[in-house]
Amino acid sequence: FEQGRNEFKIDEELLNNVVTDNKDIPQQAKIDLIIALITLKY
Structure with missing residues (x-):
């Protein structure tokens, strides 16, 4: 399984x-909220 890049x-x-x-x-x-979303993404 391979997950695509989150863009x-x-x-x-x-x-x-x-x-x-x-x-x-x-x-x-x-x-x-934006900082929290970026933290979750990476």
Whole structure:
């Protein structure tokens, strides 16, 4: 078995479609979420 390369682009645009009633995410929280996603990816 071989897994293909993960080429999923992680950027701020990924957080534009938030599935919740409260759509307001502070800028610092967005930065933290992006760092967490990059950490999980690698």
